[in-house]
Amino acid sequence: MPLVPHTKIAIPPLPPEFVERAALRAELDASVAADMALVCAPAGYGKTLLLADWSRTSPGVDTAWVSLDRDDNDPRRLWASIVAALAACPSVPDSSRLHGPWVWRADAQPEFLAELIDALGALPRPIRLILDDVHELVDTEALHGMQILTRNRTPGVQLVLSSRLDPPLSLPRLRLAGRLWELRAAQMRFSVSETTALLEKSGLHLTPAQVDLLHQRTGGWAAGLRLAATGAAESADLDAFVTQFSGNESSVADYLVGEVLSGLPADVQDFLRAISISEPIPTDLAAELSGRQDAGRLLDRLERQTSLLSPTGCQRDAYSVQELLRAHLRADLHRQGVQRATDLHRVAARWWAGRLEPVQALDHAALSQDAGLLKGLLHQFAVPLILAGDHGPLRRALATAGAQAVATNPWLALISALTHFEAGELRAARGDLRHARQSWPAHGSAGLSVLRAVAEQFSAGVAQTPPSPPKFAVRDISELPTEPELEALARLSRGTTRLERHDLAGARVEFEAALHLSRSHRFDYLTLQCLALLAGVAGSAGEVQTMRALSVQAVAKAGEHGWEDSTWSGAAMAMLAYSALMRTDTDEAERLATQGLALGGAASSPRLRFALHAVQGAATFDLGDRAGGLAQLQQARSEFGDVSASAEQVGSLAMLEFRAALLLGHSAAARTVRGWLADRTSDNAELVVMQAWTEATGGRHEHARSLLRPVLNGAVPALLPHTLVDSWLLETSLAVASGERPAARRALQSSLAVAEPLDALRPFAHAGPGIRELLVHQHGSFGASDAFAERAIAAGAGGAERRAMLSERELTVLGLLPSMLSLDEIAADLTVSVNTVKSHVRSIYTKLGVSSRRLAVLTAHEHGLLTSTLRLG
Known part of the structure; x- marks a missing residue:
């Protein structure tokens, strides 16, 4: 048999940047229960280094290692390498048949393998045979020999195969027999902590955010992380490199082509390019994009054989392509011609639209360069997206449609206005509304009128000066189309109109109807709006408990979707803060007001900012800094200026400031506040x-x-x-x-x-x-x-300081003073002398500044030192 190089059967060395993976080593240790283990993952997942580290840290078991390559498709060379690796194990005795000589005859492979298996069975100690890169074996005879080896159970010998693909070795039969243990790509992906360790060992010290970004881009793929580390080390602008790192980066692209894609047939590579435009990729869409009826079977086979894809969803009817690979495939698709990419996006847009998935439909339409398709989908999906709170995809689609298209199309202009209003971009919103008025058709649809009514009300609601009544308002529900999203918007508009007219009952009916529609159709952003508006109605009606409950729901809904920066969440926070202030939960009021001011909603709404600043100032006043609190209240009103607000809002905040000024004896400041309120109401x-x-x-x-x-x-x-x-x-x-x-x-x-x-x-x-x-x-x-x-x-008795002045025994005596007990009876109850009780009583009188038992009880109650029921004659 041929001579075998030592490097072929030596355990590979570990590089300096190697990251130990103790958890995976422990899993490999557990694999000994099965007589065959398969480590299967695409190139660059660290299979070889993991097995090398495991071999070096397993002193109780000898390891025979063979690094396979294409030349091992010659069975004579393959088996010579395997026998040499086994014979080199220290525990193999000199008398073992493994030391040879061995003679290979092509027509006697079964006999050769039978003799080899017998020799393995005679070994005195367990041995582990690791065959690395089994995917290199494609020769029928070589694979047949491997099949014979795996079919025969050899006690004391564990066969470990490492491969990029599932080897054709009857794996289902081995699984069924309980003889196969497997480690796959999903388990081999680096965690964030392992990613950090690898980058640091490569000399790269990044921020947690940068590490998270690279981990997300690579999906924990070790080779991708090493390529990123190498590129970052050579980059003059680290931040830019990390931000722009993708599968189109030259070193990554070279690796993907050379190590991952080159082993796949041309039609499969073309299939991957076609489906790369969508993430995730449902099997039905893959069939549409590729024109292959077997797309589902091909996706499943690629996932099982290569781990290049991973299934998503409980039905396994969609797949996700590793991000770096997908980025490379998309770039490669564009290099082959922009037209094909745009055609595929057009197909995807229509496919997602047919399944009522507006976010994906609009994103693909924006990339299709089909203006008509994009406008049509915006007409179909814009309102549901606004009500659901998916404003990002909508803004992207509007930006792609272009300023000219928006300015000349009243529907698009109104949709754009509403998205700008919600983002606090008031100048842009008013510009859109102006375009809608200028391009208004002679006979607009009911749906278009609903949109304009809502946009006009938004504009009036954020006006810096008292607005004139909007020209458009939806007064009769019979005017509406049947679409639930438009009916919901109309209800919102009608409710707002009735609220402005102080018709609280009518406003509540409309907002509750809109809330029902929003919950029925999962218009979550509209749900947030309705909850905040209904809370405001309840507050105006004096239903404080209802206001608090609805505001809590609104804040929770905002938190659930990351909408804490919205004005609606801020409004609910302001109502909770004001409510806490009025029930003298002053610390909570101050906390809520401060939290609300830190969010984005207050920055875009002068009314909201004024309310939160005023509550914060009043809380500061109540917490003891009276001069500072009044100054904050005055500053809030000064910053608010002449901005329009409801009479209720200016009335409530003026009352806070007026009372603070009067309590401090600042009569001139109090008159100023009253004059300000008189001018506005x-x-x-x-x-x-x-x-x-x-x-x-x-x-x-x-x-x-x-x-x-x-x-x-x-x-x-x-x-x-x-x-x-x-x-x-x-x-x-x-x-x-x-x-x-x-x-x-x-x-x-x-x-x-x-x-x-x-x-x-x-x-x-x-x-x-x-x-x-x-x-x-x-x-x-x-x-x-x-x-x-x-x-x-x-309430606000300020008893904490006086309570601190009294000893525990004095507080006990004080607690008995409201009773009808005499001092002698109190002494007996406390098992102390009457003189001791008298001494405590004199101390209590001194500390409370009183001269009698009756006044002591009164003062104690006033300062919150007693809460029991009083019975004073």
């Missing part, structure tokens, strides 16, 4: 209450009460539900100051009744000491409002 209760507060602060109590009467009897409407709480509390204070205790108690009862469903605790937190004392005195007599009254007593 007509007669309302908020303006009256502001004036009454001012009069009361100046000691003109009777005048203040006369101002309040039309507010309290409903003659002057309020912009905000909370304003009536402030009105009744002011009336309570004025009645207390006038010595009218019965009137004060009735007013306080009214304030609690109004405040409880609104969860409005903040007005009580800023109420005067007279109201707080009355709350404590009357506690237990408010009936159904008693629990809320207790919360009102504790």
Whole structure:
């Protein structure tokens, strides 16, 4: 038999940049339960190095290694190499038949292999035979010999095959018999951490984002990562190289052609080029693109035999091509002629459109260079995409259609306007709307009118100055086409119109109908809009719990789809922040306002930014930095300027700033705020209450009460539900100051009744000491409002500092003071002397600044140190 070079049967050395893969080594260790192992993956997945490392780290088993090549299709050379590798194992005794001599006769291969198998069976220790690059064997006789070797089970010998393709060795039969263990490409892909290690060992130190990008581009393909490392090391602009690295990079292309594609038939390579335009590639689309009826079988065979593709979806009816390979195939397709590529994209666009997959359809249409096809698909899919929130593909398609096409086509202009409005690009949106008006047809369709109505309302909604009523509004549902997306938009338009007219019930009906349609047809972005709008309606109606619940749903929907930067998510965040402020959850209000300001929606909406800044300022005020909080409120209003906003919004934020200014004694600042609100709204209760507060602060109590009467009897409407709480509390204070205790108690009862469903605790937190004392005195007599009254007593009481002043024992004694127990009985209850109790009581009086037990209990309740029910005579 021929002489065998030592390098052919030596375990290959490991390069310096080799990354140990302990998990895969452990899997290979587990393969010994099967007498045959197959490691199968395309070129460059690290098969050889993995097996070499495994061999070097397995001291308990001798390894015979053979590196196969094309010359081994000569059976005489093949078996000479295998016998030489086996004989070189240290555990093979000198007396073993493996040491030869061996004589090969072409007509006696079965006898030769029988003798070899007998010799292996006589070995005293286990041995592992690794045949690397089995895909090189294509000769019928050589493969027949391998078939004989695998068919015969040899105890103590494990056969390990490494191949780029599944070898023709009856693998299904071996699997069924439980004799085959397999390691495939999916398991051999590098993880992100292994990718980082490989690049660093190659002298390349990248940011985590750059590593993630290369890992994504290569799919964890070791050869691709090594080629990237080599190219990056030679590049003058590392960032640009990493960003642009693809299968069209010369070193990658050379490797793919030389090591991956060259072994495939020409028709298969052409098939791969054709299907490379789509990711993923469904089997039916592959058949359309390639014209091959056997496309499904070919995809399945390529996946099983080469691992160049991987199935996606539970039905295995679509495939994904490795990204670098796909990029190379697409570039190669264009090199063979742009026309074929555009024709394939046209086929793909129509195929996806027929399956109502608008994102893929538009993306392919944009690459088809077929303007008519693109416009037709935009007419078909643009509105559903807007409502679903898939604005990116829509923007790409509109950009491909071109500015001229958009400017002269009212449908495209309106779609473009809506996408710009949603992105906060107001100038571009208004330009599109202007083009739509200029190109408006004499007899537009109902669907076109719906689009314009919504676009006009968007424009009015973000106007910097008070807008004139939009010329287009959808007033009658019978005007609409039957398409659910257009009906949903019409409902949104009608609801917005009714909301502007303060028809809350009508607005709610329309928004709920739009919400039902959006959920039925998975228009997720419209769902977010409807939830935010319905939350606003609930807030305006004083349904605070409903407002909070809908706002939470809106924020969750935004988070689910990555729409946190939208104005709708920001609006829901602002409502949650304002609600938290009013229920004196001040830390949460400050957190939500700050979070909302950090998102993109506030940057594109002056109204939203004003609301969030104002809540943030009010929270700062309530947290103790009163001067800083007022300054933030004033700055928010100054930055807002003359931007148009609803009366409710300006009223709520003006009330926050006015009250802060008045509490700090800044009467001039308070007058400025009232003047600002008066300039922007007509007669309302908020303006009256502001004036009454001012009069009361100046000691003109009777005048203040006369101002309040039309507010309290409903003659002057309020912009905000909370304003009536402030009105009744002011009336309570004025009645207390006038010595009218019965009137004060009735007013306080009214304030609690109004405040409880609104969860409005903040007005009580800023109420005067007279109201707080009355709350404590009357506690237990408010009936159904008693629990809320207790919360009102504790609201903003600032008891933390006083609580820190009292010792644990003093707090215990304080907790017993509201009871009817005498000091002697308290001492007995605590098992201490009465003198000790008296000492604690004196300390409590000193720290609370009071002189009696009754005042101590009152003060403790005012500062949230007691929450039990009071019974004071």
